[in-house]
Amino acid sequence: MSQRLREFLDRQERHFQRGGRLERFGAVFEALDTFLYTPSMVTARAPHVRDGIDLKRVMIFVWFAVLPCALFGMYNVGLQANQAMAAMGVMGVPGWRGGLLALLGAGGYDPGSPWDNFWHGAVYFVPIYAVTMAAGGFWEVLFASVRNHEVNEGFLVTSILFALTLPPDIPLWQVALGMSFGIVIGKEVFGGTGKNFLNPALTGRAFLFFAYPADISGDSVWTAVDGFSGATPLMLAAEGGVEAIQAAGVTWWSAFFGTIQGSIGATSTFFILIGAAFMLFTGVASWRIMLGMLVGVIATALLFNAVGSETNPAFALPWHWHVVLGGLAFGLVFMATDPVSAAMTETGKWIYGALIGFMTVLIRVLNPAYPEGVMLAILFGNLFAPLIDWFVVQANVRRRRQRDAA
Numbered sequence: 001m002s003q004r005l006r007e008f009l010d011r012q013e014r015h016f017q018r019g020g021r022l023e024r025f026g027a028v029f030e031a032l033d034t035f036l037y038t039p040s041m042v043t044a045r046a047p048h049v050r051d052g053i054d055l056k057r058v059m060i061f062v063w064f065a066v067l068p069c070a071l072f073g074m075y076n077v078g079l080q081a082n083q084a085m086a087a088m089g090v091m092g093v094p095g096w097r098g099g100l101l102a103l104l105g106a107g108g109y110d111p112g113s114p115w116d117n118f119w120h121g122a123v124y125f126v127p128i129y130a131v132t133m134a135a136g137g138f139w140e141v142l143f144a145s146v147r148n149h150e151v152n153e154g155f156l157v158t159s160i161l162f163a164l165t166l167p168p169d170i171p172l173w174q175v176a177l178g179m180s181f182g183i184v185i186g187k188e189v190f191g192g193t194g195k196n197f198l199n200p201a202l203t204g205r206a207f208l209f210f211a212y213p214a215d216i217s218g219d220s221v222w223t224a225v226d227g228f229s230g231a232t233p234l235m236l237a238a239e240g241g242v243e244a245i246q247a248a249g250v251t252w253w254s255a256f257f258g259t260i261q262g263s264i265g266a267t268s269t270f271f272i273l274i275g276a277a278f279m280l281f282t283g284v285a286s287w288r289i290m291l292g293m294l295v296g297v298i299a300t301a302l303l304f305n306a307v308g309s310e311t312n313p314a315f316a317l318p319w320h321w322h323v324v325l326g327g328l329a330f331g332l333v334f335m336a337t338d339p340v341s342a343a344m345t346e347t348g349k350w351i352y353g354a355l356i357g358f359m360t361v362l363i364r365v366l367n368p369a370y371p372e373g374v375m376l377a378i379l380f381g382n383l384f385a386p387l388i389d390w391f392v393v394q395a396n397v398r399r400r401r402q403r404d405a406a
Contacts, residue, residue: 073265078120164265241313296357
């Protein structure tokens with residue numbers, strides 16, 4: 001090869017390398033631009049789909065629907081912490097959180113002060129949410145750049161739902177790890193938004209539950225005070241039924257409004273119902289899935305109530321207590337209704353919801369070591385959703401053939 005030809009090829013190689021780097025940087029900027037602004041791209045040829053809602057709007061609607069749960073969750077985290085501190089005689093919060101609360105005028109740690117409660121909870125929730133946004137945004141932009149497609153708002157919903165299912169004092173590195181697992185393994189490896197068969201937020205939480213159970217379960221993780229330990233109402237129900245819950249000072253109404261221990265944003269059925277009403281009004285969630293799951297919970301709880309047990313008090317837990325305890329209402333409204341991982345057919349949505357409701361109560365009652373049940377039940381329903389739709393479609397085909405033959 002001549003020297004001149006070799007120099008020419010070297011110049012061409014450097015040119016293509018620079019072009020490749022510029023193309024990759026351009027893909028990153030384009031991905032960020034499509035997240036921040038509506039793309040100018042339009043459909044140039046038929047068929048045209050005309051609808052008043054798109055993916056961006058659906059995700060924003062879900063985010064706004066869950067926002068009341070997040071705001072109340074911050075208040076309740078602070079309320080539970082301030083109540084525990086008052087009972088233990090603790091006078092302050094160590095580290096940067098205590099300093100920030102003092103600057104905000106919330107350093108009194110008064111459980112009767114909404115201001116103190118809200119900001120005390122905020123110094124725990126805001127860092128968790130920031131980490132989920134940073135981790136989720138990083139992976140979304142990375143995969144969008146590699147695949148040369150726009151960044152969608154799916155991780156906005158995944159991040160806030162994931163954050164609200166966590167205990168308040170979970171280590172932040174675990175938050176980043178769980179969010180990364182949910183986005184990458186739960187969604188991106190299958191092709192991204194619209195192609196995943198599992199709910200990404202629940203996938204990340206399930207990973208943390210099985211990988212680091214001491215930091216996401218038990219009696220000492222639900223109240224953000226070092227050294228405090230207290231059983232959640234669901235654990236009390238597994239040990240002594242409704243009587244044990246009420247003996248701990250928890251009424252049905254306090255459980256309904258959410259002033260109890262639990263995940264950051266999943267305790268208040270009242271605010272969850274506000275989000276449910278908004279999602280149903282805007283048409284971004286299926287009422288069939290919600291109602292089907294509720295029917296499954298009621299029917300299964302009544303069945304266990306009728307059977308009874310002398311050794312397992314959870315058999316006697318009424319359905320209306322099941323609904324307001326743990327993350328059942330949160331999972332019913334925001335997790336089970338995920339349009340990607342849920343059943344697609346109208347009949348299938350009823351079956352899918354009922355299956356999740358049945359499995360939730362079944363796990364709660366028959367597995368005292370894990371009294372929650374909602375997370376595993378929804379992931380179980382996600383696995384069966386395609387099979388449910390297949391049977392529903394095949395049944396419809398058979399009925400049409402029978403009509404045609406007649």
